[in-house]
Amino acid sequence: MNFKRQLKEGVITNNPILVQQLGMCATMAITTSLFNGLGMGLSVLIILTCCNVAVSAVRKFIPDEIRLAIFVVIIAGFVTIVDLLLQAFIPALSESLGVFIPLIVVNCIIIGRAEAFCQKNPIGPSFVDGITQGLGYTVVLVIMCVIRELLGSGRFGGGLIDLAKGITLDGTGEGIQIFNSDFGASILTLPVGGFLTLGFLFAAMQAALKKAAKKKEAAAKNTEKEDEAA
Amino acid sequence: MNKILKLALVLFLICAIVAGILGVVDLVTRDRIKEYQTNKTNRARAAVLEVKVPEGEEQYVDIDLKALNIPTTVTANGQDVEILSAAQAADASGYVVETKFSGAQGSIVMIVGVSNDFTCTGISITQHSETPGLGAVAAGDTQKGRDFRASFEGVDGSVQLKDIDAMSGATITSKGVTAATAAAIQFVEAMVAAK
DSSP states (O other), X not given: OOHHHHHHIIIIITOTTTTSOOSHHHHHHHTTSHHXXXXXXXXXXXXXXXXXXHXXXXXXXXXXXXHHHHHHHHHHHHHHHHHHHHHHHOHHHHHHHGXXXXXXXXXXXXXXXXXXXXXXXXXXXXXXXXXXXXXXXXXXXXXXXHHHHHHHHSEESTBTEETTTEEOTTSOBOOEEOSOGGGSOGGGGSHHHHHHHHHHHHHHHHHHHHHHHHHHHHHHHHHHHHHHHO | OHHHHXXXXXXXXXXXXXXXXXXXXXXXXXXXXXXXXXXXXXXXXXXXXXXXXXXXXXXEEEOOSGGGOSOSEEEETTEEEEEEEEEEETTSSEEEEEXXXXXSSSEEEEEEEEETTSOEEEEEEEEOOOOTTTGGGGTSSSHHHHHHHHTTTTOOTTOOGGGSOOOTTOHHHHHHHHHHHHHHHHHHHHHHHHO
């Protein structure tokens, strides 16, 4: 369990959205305001971590033939718990995210990590994996929210930040209007804009990863040459 | 055979455990959720029709729909709208009707205020699963949503989509809300005529 390595993987090199390309449906639909994006990201982080720990804890007892069915039952259970808790304690977020909270059950990130990681690893690394992958997911959601809100309607922090009230946890914050919303590209606030923004983020991530790979290759070649010279 | 039995048993056990945990969480949250929904309905009723009664007294008197003998499903603008409940304002200034109709993503529950001269005094959506940013704007607290709801004030039972300020990108939701408003007013007309 190497926390630093798992953190780097979760947020950058194995990012669930930008690299593994999982869970994109909710990403594109939810990222219309910072309140929604952060709320969804944190909900997925909590559910992912809980599910990871649960799956890892029972991995030795689950017969291989029915493991997917059991994963789905566990995930659906945790999602319902979070859904009920949100309805009871943060109803504004529950109403704002609406049907996308129950949809977390079929979010490929959760069942993907259960299948690819947690059924072969002990509880500790699985817990860390949940946190780091959830962080990677939340970071991408926040970036998408900021881009779409800012360029689409000139606003920052919709639903979460209010110049008069500070940080509003009940979703009523108006956000900070950076420039007049008439000058925004309002296509970005529609689902089409979600597709476009995500596409550009994919491209940026691939460019960055390629650059890093090239750098690593060049560094490896340099050390080879030094070894030969020595 | 034994193997299949064992698989079924394991699956049953896990489902039972998860169901048990869910039952506990439901027990803990049930009352809070119900209280929130009731408060929401009361606030929605107050938002569509203000009632002036002394502090602490009943603001709305529920009407027994079954005793009325008029149909509780009204078809307006080609769409079926179900009337869930109706209440009269305690100061006889109008009625509040709870409607249920199809939105773009499932059912929407909406409260319509109807004045004594059969015009809309306001609308308020209490339950929906519409898309955030599109249909959900009708229920939300943004300027766009408030403008949308305000455009229904003063309309009568023959209101059509072209008469109000529809939301672009959310036509189905706009149509549904329009139909439900018309249906609520038509229902109150029928209710008053039947008395």
